[in-house]
Amino acid sequence: MQQHPMVAILRRLGAFILVLVALSVMIFILARVVPGDPARMALGPAASQAQVAQLRAEMGMNDPLLSQYLHYAWNAVHGDFGMSLVSQRPVTQDLAETVPATVELVLASVIFMFAVAIPLGVLTAQYRDRWVDVLGRLISLTGVTIPSFLVAISLQLLAARFWPSWPILGRLDHGLNFHGGPTGFMLIDGVLAWRWDVVASAAQHLILPAFALSIAGIGQITRITRAAMLENQRKDHVLTLKSFGVPERVIVFRYLLKLSSIAPVTIMGLEFASLIGNAFVIEMIFSWGGFASYGLEAILHKDLNAVSAVVLVSGLFFIVANLIVDVVITLLDPRQRQKGGR
Amino acid sequence: MSDAKMLLDASDREMSAAYMMWYRYSRKPAAVIGTLIVLSAIAMAVFAPWIAPHPKDVGTVVNFRARHHAPELAHLFGTDQVGRDILSRALFGMRVSLLLVLGVLGISVPVGTVLGLVAGYFGGWVERVITGLTNVMLAMPPLVLALAVSNLLEPTLTNAMLAITLQWWTWHARLIYAVSKSVAAEDYIEAARLSGAGPLHILFREILPNCVSVISVKTTLDAAFVILLGATLSFLGFGVKPPTPDLGSMVAAGRQFMPDYWGEVLCPGAAVLYVTLGFNLLGDGLRDMFDVES
16 A cells, blocks of 8 residues: 555556657747758858858758757756757756756745635634735735736836835845855855855845746635635534534634645645746846746747747756646645555 | 516526526626626727727837836826827727737637547547547646747747647547546437447537636636736747737836836736636636536
């Protein structure tokens, strides 16, 4: 019995690898059907026809498509996505420098989401149809419908108006003379370097963008939590607890909450796709300089190698997030643990 | 109308399903407000040339003397950096948003529905191919894919539409697949098959009617997401070409003059919020009305 969750997770992992392979095929095809010759773009308009032809041969572009794809996949598995046209450096190196910033931002906003949405969902369900519920539903409706760029800009406006010293751009004060550390996470690097001023500044810079990024998820998760709480309140075992005179507080926090957090965690996994998408907007508005900013720049300059790496890594984010979600759900939900054994 | 009155009414008329639905709908203020907002947005988009106070400002008009006006009687939303009326441009911008919705959902809803029906009813390798394809597409953040595709081709409205559609059908296919698969196991489907109904009849006359409520709820809620996605794309500079007004690119333009002329950001932004709010309220209302599980 103990092994079964592991087996289930391994099976999911296998499925995810298949998804990743299919995704890479799609991106490869996408990059080939694009109008314009990568060799011509790399050399510029001044290059002669012969030079372009030579580079095409060097890039392997005259080979059959299948062998081109295998070559591409082989390199990608080894972490080689080719050179970026814009930065003139290996794409992998660019990614290694930018991805941690985005992960830091996304993790912070996931923490915000659960910290705000779960209590709000519980509150609105407990005080159904009272003013707390109406207010909470209004907040979640607004969260779902408001464009994230509008939230981000409004936050910047409010900060500029009411708290001019609060930082609204970048990840750190330039004056601190700190240039990152081994992990790339500003908060952790600050702790490692024993620089509490860096940690404080990084946290200050992180709050607004992380909050702006979390708004959509807060709306979604509050709704789901509320619906799950309401549904589970009617279940027989909860009624049994009530009739035994178990205090409301214990029922809600010990029994209902765990049961009702399965649905929001599941949704979180799907939410990740739009979370990564919104990170592109938020990073641009707050000059965050992470992976999404890099991706946006690459797309603007039609930097094919960088674009396909960015698309692939975005998909990877989603897949990893969903693997984690699967594990968390297995831990939360005893029914999932039993499934394999039957 | 009270419940008793409704019952009386219904005894005259046959208590049709449509009447019950209308009754449930009319008792939901959120659904009614949502409908009104959506209808008003559509009206604004359709009649934009006639109701816009300064229809000329939609094109390449420059009036530097009137630039950055705060909201006033002549310009309810103020004017932008070259003196064009923001309200007029926002009204025309609604057209772009709603056209995008029409284009994306007009293709992806039928395609997704048919593929979902087929996958759920036939099963076997058809099911495996279609669900596998949806799993791959869903792993891609919609915005990232749309950005990449539309810019690698050429950043125009049509390409943005294409790029979003490329992925959007999968959500519908998955949803309809689930319904179709559960319905396909029902006895009356078997009965229809035994009495000689062809696959086309079963798919579209027996299974499809079961999906109507799910499709309409999903489509309405999707309209809001597509508008958000479109506005975000054009905010990032991947939408329509500059002289054409678009809500997302208006926000982006206003952002350059931000702390001082904040109305230029918030007014077009509020217009996006207005439309998405309407579709969301309507979708939630429809869900209650059809009693669909989310």
